[in-house]
Amino acid sequence: RKEVEQDPGPFNVPEGATVAFNCTYSNSASQSFFWYRQDCRKEPKLLMSVYSSGNEDGRFTAQLNRASQYISLLIRDSKLSDSATYLCVVNNNNDMRFGAGTRLTVKP
Amino acid sequence: DGGITQSPKYLFRKEGQNVTLSCEQNLNHDAMYWYRQDPGQGLRLIYYSQIVNDFQKGDIAEGYSVSREKKESFPLTVTSAQKNPTAFYLCASSMSDGNYGYTFGSGTRLTVV
Numbered sequence: 200r201k202e203v204e205q206d207p208g209p210f211n212v213p214e215g216a217t218v219a220f221n222c223t224y225s226n227s228a229s230q231s232f233f234w235y236r237q238d239c240r241k242e243p244k245l246l247m248s249v250y251s252s253g254n255e256d257g258r259f260t261a262q263l264n265r266a267s268q269y270i271s272l273l274i275r276d277s278k279l280s281d282s283a284t285y286l287c288v289v290n291n292n293n294d295m296r297f298g299a300g301t302r303l304t305v306k307p
Numbered sequence: 308d309g310g311i312t313q314s315p316k317y318l319f320r321k322e323g324q325n326v327t328l329s330c331e332q333n334l335n336h337d338a339m340y341w342y343r344q345d346p347g348q349g350l351r352l353i354y355y356s357q358i359v360n361d362f363q364k365g366d367i368a369e370g371y372s373v374s375r376e377k378k379e380s381f382p383l384t385v386t387s388a389q390k391n392p393t394a395f396y397l398c399a400s401s402m403s404d405g406n407y408g409y410t411f412g413s414g415t416r417l418t419v420v
Contacts, residue, residue: 203349231406242397242411243350286349293338293357293405299349 202226205287205298213306216277220301222270222287232263234272235286237300243286246272277305309334313398313412319420320385320392328383328415330398339381340399340409343367350397356381357403385417393419 205222212218224232232249247254249261249270260273270287282305287298311332320326330339338357342350352365356375370389375381381400385392395416399409 230404231408233408235408240395240416242414244411245408248408288408290405290408293401293403295340295352295401295405295409297342297350299347 201299202296203287203289203298205285206301207299208301208303210301210303211306212277212303214277214279216305217273217275218277218303219274220272220285220287220303222272222298224268224270224287224289224296226289226291226296227265227268229268229289229291231290232270233288233290234259234261234270235288235297237284237286239283246285274303277303279305279307281305311398311400311410311412313396313415315415316413318415318417320417321420323387325384325386326417328385328396328398328417330381330383330412331379332381332400332410332412333379334400334410335378336400336410337378337403338401338405339375340401341365341371341373341381341383342397342399344395344397353383353396392417 234246235243236246237243249263253262258275262271284300284302286300314329340355341353354373356362372384398412401409
């Protein structure tokens with residue numbers, strides 16, 4: 200079993216759609232959680248951290264369920280510029296584990 | 308501005324050659340990492356270093372070597388022993404516990420010719 204598993208995608212959605220990505224992790228001792236965005240042939244960039252209480256940044260909402268070892272990312276009102284690969288990342292004492300990523304394409 | 312710089316952006320290597328990828332950060336981060344990314348795959352950890360003059364193997368260290376003589380610098384050498392070196396190499400750094408995430412360099416794309 201992979202340490203971090205994500206929806207394989209790809210997700211192809213129209214502009215304005217709401218899209219949700221899911222991620223599960225295997226190490227229950229994991230301490231911190233993140234979503235990264237990676238554009239084609241570029242480096243990953245931190246999109247947002249994920250907290251147990253849930254957190255929101257504009258159109259993006261992240262949720263963490265420690266009991267189920269599950270993380271989600273919701274994107275509302277999708278824009279063309281949201282097209283990218285989204286990486287779920289789980290940290291245990293500075294041992295970061297990356298999911299393989301979910302590719303999103305937002306179409307006009 | 309603080310950041311992490313990788314060079315070169317593109318690198319071509321002949322069979323049997325060793326090549327060294329540069330990674331420098333001015334974020335005052337203690338920890339630095341090297342990852343490899345192959346098309347359609349996730350990041351795989353090659354080596355990491357938590358402090359100067361100390362480093363540990365990651366999941367795929369065979370055929371690679373590193374040094375950490377200065378806090379700011381963590382060069383990666385891809386040796387001729389690495390059988391399939393063509394990939395996108397990413398360097399990252401973080402504060403010691405990683406709880407604020409990693410900052411990545413812009414990557415080096417290595418191709419064997």
